[in-house]
Amino acid sequence: MIDPPIALLAELTHRCPLACPYCSNPQELTAKEQELDTQTWVNVFQQAARLGVLQLHLSGGEPASRRDLLDLVIAARKTGLYTNLITSGVGLTPKRLDYLDGAGLDHIQLSVQGVSAEIADRIGGYKGGFDRKIHIAEHIAAREIPLTLNAVMHRDNIGDLVATMDMAERLGARRSEVACVQFHGWALKNRDALQPTRTQVDQAKAIIKTEQKARMGRLVIDIVAPAYNSDFPKACMGGWGSTGLNVTPNGTVLPCHAAEPIPTLTFANVKDVPLRDIWYDSTAFNAYRGTDWMPELCQTCTRRDVDFGGCRCQAMALLGDPGAVDPVCKKSPKRSVVDHLVSKVSEKATDIGLIYRLMLFNIRTMLCCRRQSSKRQCLDVTRQGSGRTKYVRSRS
Numbered sequence: 001m002i003d004p005p006i007a008l009l010a011e012l013t014h015r016c017p018l019a020c021p022y023c024s025n026p027q028e029l030t031a032k033e034q035e036l037d038t039q040t041w042v043n044v045f046q047q048a049a050r051l052g053v054l055q056l057h058l059s060g061g062e063p064a065s066r067r068d069l070l071d072l073v074i075a076a077r078k079t080g081l082y083t084n085l086i087t088s089g090v091g092l093t094p095k096r097l098d099y100l101d102g103a104g105l106d107h108i109q110l111s112v113q114g115v116s117a118e119i120a121d122r123i124g125g126y127k128g129g130f131d132r133k134i135h136i137a138e139h140i141a142a143r144e145i146p147l148t149l150n151a152v153m154h155r156d157n158i159g160d161l162v163a164t165m166d167m168a169e170r171l172g173a174r175r176s177e178v179a180c181v182q183f184h185g186w187a188l189k190n191r192d193a194l195q196p197t198r199t200q201v202d203q204a205k206a207i208i209k210t211e212q213k214a215r216m217g218r219l220v221i222d223i224v225a226p227a228y229n230s231d232f233p234k235a236c237m238g239g240w241g242s243t244g245l246n247v248t249p250n251g252t253v254l255p256c257h258a259a260e261p262i263p264t265l266t267f268a269n270v271k272d273v274p275l276r277d278i279w280y281d282s283t284a285f286n287a288y289r290g291t292d293w294m295p296e297l298c299q300t301c302t303r304r305d306v307d308f309g310g311c312r313c314q315a316m317a318l319l320g321d322p323g324a325v326d327p328v329c330k331k332s333p334k335r336s337v338v339d340h341l342v343s344k345v346s347e348k349a350t351d352i353g354l355i356y357r358l359m360l361f362n363i364r365t366m367l368c369c370r371r372q373s374s375k376r377q378c379l380d381v382t383r384q385g386s387g388r389t390k391y392v393r394s395r396s
């Protein structure tokens with residue numbers, strides 16, 4: 001029997017003022033012209049509520065890039081969905097926050113790129129972003145909107161774990177989601193620059209344990225474990241097609257935000273197929289649901305109902321086979337692929353350039369370029385160790 005989904009992640013837009021090189025959005029970004037309009041999103045929320053969804057996560061890109069964000073929150077609250085805004089804070093203003101608060105927005109997850117303007121603005125690729133974020137965090141606290149601080153930890157900032165949690169408490173967050181970078185989307189493109197060393201991961205694991213205990217009752221610390229430095233895979237998505245669905249800016253419905261590059265699956269669009277039919281009957285959602293799809297090794301494993309076969313997107317990214325045993329599992333015949341990735345990370349400082357996640361329209365603004373952009377085209381921006389920034393045209 002298939003249970004109804006609990007959560008819907010609505011990626012309202014791929015537009016974003018920041019350019020984080022670990023962004024989980026796909027490398028091919030959706031242009032504004034292809035985004036669902038207000039009424040279609042409202043219809044998606046209504047369908048989701050009827051389907052049994054309880055929580056709506058409004059995400060992006062930067063959801064505040066949508067001028068109709070307030071209308072969408074009002075509509076979502078009308079359906080009874082719990083609404084959580086996942087934002088960089090850039091694009092929000094105290095006045096906009098007042099309206100969202102008045103509309104009944106339930107919760108905000110604020111992403112942070114670092115504990116100081118120097119690192120945060122460098123990683124986010126947006127000068128002044130840190131100060132704007134702190135400013136808006138103070139306004140969130142003043143309105144007592146429940147706040148979670150999201151921090152992605154990687155080679156450059158994993159040493160700032162304690163300072164990150166201090167910052168979360170200072171800003172009034174009751175929860176902090178500390179996600180060790182997962183290699184999908186733009187993070188996969190930047191793996192060599194972002195992957196933490198073995199020593200960093202070992203130290204981070206110890207620090208997190210200590211901090212979870214020390215801050216108990218003040219700050220809940222949720223961890224997304226390092227992608228490769230584990231013996232067993234994570235129970236990704238709580239099992240494929242079991243708890244949530246993801247709607248991309250153009251209406252494509254995915255079982256997981258990173259699933260789009262899986263070439264063997266075809267994903268339906270909410271403009272063509274009702275959400276209920278996609279959830280219960282689509283080939284993509286049923287492909288890795290339950291346990292029947294599992295290779296023999298997972299079928300007979302005692303952890304079968306613990307990690308649900310691990311992560312399909314990881315099996316795809318590392319082995320080119322979404323149905324394979326997750327290579328992070330120490331029993332996988334392909335574990336050597338992961339071991340190799342872990343062992344090749346140098347303990348010494350490296351000078352690998354970051355490829356920033358930017359859409360063409362951002363770049364055009366930055367460079368005052370007058371040329372017409374073609375849709376879905378993006379540029380790679382490589383910041384060299386010297387501090388020079390190089391702009392490189394990428395594929396469309």
Ligand code: FES
Nearest residue numbers: 236256311312313
């Ligand atoms: Fe897609 Fe793990 S990220 S199943």
